[in-house]
Amino acid sequence: MNDFFGKLLNYVWMFCLKLTASLPLIKEPKLFEGENSSLDLIDYMASQKHKSVLIVTGAGLIRRGQVQPIIDRFAELNISVTIFDRVEPDPTFSITNEALNLLNENNCQSVLAIGGGSAMDLAKVIALSASNKKKPEKLTGYFKALKKPLPFYAIPTTAGTGSEVTVISVISDNQTKSKSFVIDPRTASLATALDPVFMITIPPALTAATGMDALTHAIEAYVGRNGSAYTDEQALAAIRLIFKNLPIAFKDGSNIEARSALALASYKAGLAFTKASLGYVHAISHQLGAKYGVAHGLGNAIVLPHVIQYSAPSIEVKLATIAQEVGIVQQGDDTKQSAKRVVEYLFAFNKAVDIPETIAELQEEDFPSIVKDAMSEAYFNYPVPKFMPEQDCNTLLQQLLPNTVA
Ligand SMILES: [Fe+2]
Incomplete structure (x- = not known):
């Protein structure tokens, strides 16, 4: 699809979806x-x-x-x-x-x-x-x-x-x-x-992947164009809960308090994104799932810091708010610096819960179809904060190739 018509379609359709989401349906x-x-x-x-x-x-x-x-x-x-x-x-x-x-x-x-x-x-x-x-x-x-x-x-x-x-x-x-x-x-x-009782047997890798899926829902809902005061509140609460509790549940799956907090975070992130929608992380991750069978949460987790880093110049104020909420702002930080801290934090957070940095199955020859399908999914479905030209999506995928990390 031509970029101009893609963006036009996106603005009109996303406006319609925002209106629909504002109805009490x-x-x-x-x-x-609780237990x-x-x-x-x-x-x-x-x-x-x-x-x-x-x-x-x-x-x-x-x-x-x-x-x-x-x-x-x-x-x-x-x-x-x-x-x-x-x-x-x-x-x-x-x-x-x-x-x-x-x-x-x-x-x-x-x-x-x-x-x-x-x-x-x-x-x-x-x-x-x-x-x-x-x-x-x-x-x-x-x-x-x-x-x-x-x-x-x-x-x-x-x-x-x-x-x-x-x-x-x-x-x-x-x-x-x-x-x-x-x-x-x-x-x-x-x-x-x-009910956290159902969650205490989930192994660490699945705890991490599912928690990162919920974090992606919350962040994409918050930084996208279709948010409202209601969805922002739900998304920020989910982000706070996940950053605090995912590392705890990852290390100790039987921690009922952390499991309860993550269940509530997932619920709140769901409330946020069902009205405010998602973004490029899901658009790209869905293609990795379809082509290579990469698990949804894992794909999201790996892609998330890269997409937020790419979008950061357009969402500095929102990222700075996240930094404030999570408590990672340092003295003297301006908005730009606070936003940068969120990107750094996301990369570090992935490491803390053993998320790999690259997609093991990713092949460069598949880039054209991944990019085309991801762009198409985003134009039709997501109120993205910054449009990603195909070339930029290519560059982002390069960073996910297995041989790019020493
Ligand atoms: Fe998801």
């Missing part, structure tokens, strides 16, 4: 926090008179017995439970249809996701499919459903995607391997439990 879920708050969520579901529920989860959580207390509580409350436990990373349409068939066969009245972003995304889509009697494939894009979804509830088991509060769900196409987006403001959960 996206509601915050009822929130339960065993998942059981409070089940009690709340019972109070909503649901008689049957489909639990969408992964086989690992079932095998480790983590879902059993939830099943037992439903039994005590006389709510019938059907379990779909075949969620895997990057759910496809075929697995989504299997879950939908199970929901329909058992006449489930509500859906509870227990898992990470994949479980929650799949659950959101089938809740919308079931009430609208439409195949998931027919719901891709913006606002394709007439009726509101079946009641959807969430117990996130990672602190990263914020999918419990976002209006977007990602499903992969089995044939093309491409990702499709289902976007509907009514798909966010009605109630969510941020």
